[in-house]
Amino acid sequence: MAPTLVLRALAAALAGAVITPAVMAPAAAAQPAIQAGHQLVGYLHASFGNGAGYVPIADVPQAWTVIDLAFADSTGDGTVVFTRCQPAECAGVESDADFQAGIRAQQAKGKKVVISIGGANGEVQLTNAAQATNFVTSVSAIIDRWGLDGVDIDFENQSLKLDAGDSDFAHPTTPVVVNLISALQQLKDRYGAGFMLTMAPETFFVQLGYQFYGPGPQGAQDPRAGAYLPVIYAMRDSLTLLTVQNYNSGPIMGLDNQYHQMGTAEFPIAMTDMLLAGFPVAGNTAHVFPALRPDQVAIGLPAGQNAGNGWLGPDRVTQALDCLTKGANCGSYATHGTHADLAGLMTWSVNWDRFGSWQFQNTFTGYFGQ
Template identity: 45%
Template structure:
């Protein structure tokens, strides 16, 4: 799972040994390079100097950084130095290729190429008509819409890049645009949405879908009405699906949908559809998903057949690429059993009613599906593994650079980055080949999901287009609530890992949805409660950070599932809670055995006790 490669493959013992060896072997004459403030998703080489928390650090091992790998947390990668690091005085390069992508009578949409910097570009500033103060700014996105302009007026735009210490680049090329004349008032409503139908129910929610409306200008969103109410219970932007939450169990509801446009015109109501929510989940219906190591990292070695019966879904970690990250060819070989024995172990677990999935990637298994050849090689080799071992499903545990948004890829509903679109297409093909009972799960890091609310670009939010495109076949999403920094929640506050507040806030973001990149017109729609689990380390040794005591996990779940507050800072948007919430995931089964099954024993008993 999301651990530095040293922890993930070699274990804690190897980390201590490597730290000692590096201190002995690091050349004294390595040429130091000042890289300014430490930043995630950045390539560092031996001898680089960074600053973090008011201190300077020397790079001891070349690597690409991730959130959670800050210098104080990874002594194998960084050595604290005395004195302050040199200041960063180098400005970013000028942003290239400024152009306009759309305009109205009061706004102009702009895009440009990414700038580069010796440390890292933190954002861009847009200037209008050679002004000295920026009219707009971004936190890293290479596009923006400038609003508040006059109709039928020519404006000249330039863009400058900035870094973390305030160095500002030279301006981009100047680009002139004339806004459109003000249009006549729009009084035409959209057409009526068609074919409304229910696609899923839980004990507290109903998922709906419908066909799109049209409009003389453009449909901007849809409103869902319950039981003929006069106000919408749920709204979307232009998505033609929604999940209505907060419903009573075992109750029949009647739904209709109306389309709206930017002028506020509302269509006639769609056909009505009724759906009945499920009863309250019985005890024992909640799951514990666990990852089983196919390698020795210092934790306990367990034969697959000997996994504790308290785990309902077992993720075999990992299938990894051969021939380099971009080949697409995947391989898996059991490390502690013959192929025949491993197949027999899987068959035994399945006979017990448990599911066994093959997990793809992990911290070290970088997968790059950059073209059609790599995509087809991925599908072919993964299907061969599924057929050989009889796996029940597929888990996408894509970390590091496996998923990253290219510059200009700004709409999670219509991604353009090949590395992302090929993963979506390959996964969809495997789902279709293996039938409706084939399970799909995902285990992204918070930066790649909830982190997309604060910023969308590069790694931030890079999993969102994958989740969105495959949500109709997604069985379980269990975001890793560990090895992460603080993350902003729906209430605008940032919460730290290992706390009940963090687990409740991060889970509700996936249940209710959130504005991607802070844009209320780009709402990521929430998932059903039965699709969402919380991912946790099974022991302090299992992750670099994020371990949460069983008592605090249960406080979080009491609130999240039953609405029983523990008195924390975060307040549920749905005060009744989410009774259909599915359960917990852990990295890992092996580390759980290492600590005498603290995780599986305590959480299995808790989950079985609540309704």
């Protein structure tokens, strides 16, 4: 799901001392979590079929608290469409009526069901206000048609990138960023306090912003570097969950100024710690991306080895959770706090987890005791 991690001029490790909590901005004001307890978020293959097999929404087990319907995509003018997978591609797919009934049944159990927009093969760019309006109108139609609880933004590829000169995440000027923020604010205003907003960016669009932001002063960097940061920042008080994809990623520098690699518990530990501590963007201590609340942050991981690069076995998932929620079993990485109220886990995907005999789900329930 990740883009190719190429910077035309990859600078050496950021100079200076390791970041300490003293330079971190405070988190946003507290607000009640959408659901009590910890969250298990899973993508459900709803518009396509693959080797993982089709899972009717009514069959998603009780442990999953948030179900992301994957995916809705753009027609190119900001309009978003959601087309359910057809029997020729998805053996066992239910009828529209049964799909709707399955959504209602999951919601009756306290689950949240949202439409996820984008994905690995999707590209959504809102280049002007008219396209933002089309986005809001069409996303609202999907939410209303199926009675959904909100939206998940999974913009990848070239969907978000920063223009030259756009160097302050708190005051963005790039049209595709400004218009996305406007569209999300309009959706939030339309549906009110109960509207669920989640985002699942790749590390390239978030944590890479610690080193690089946009094209840089000489235009020598990939303009997508850190491009999600202004969207997350603008919507931070309305954001229910941020579930960064700790997979399909290149090496990313953490707050210890060391590069961290996928496949170890240290990778999600370091990447998640950045979100919970905050960090100066592109090394500029005058532009500190503020910490998110722990209940807004879930660790995104592949459900199995077939689901994506960066898979971690149950022991390493448990190690990451121990470190972040208990301050134990951290290995060589020193976190900037302990967060018992960390939201939980996200995975790609429910389908791949069923394919793997529910190993990811069982790791979550075994750890959090749900």
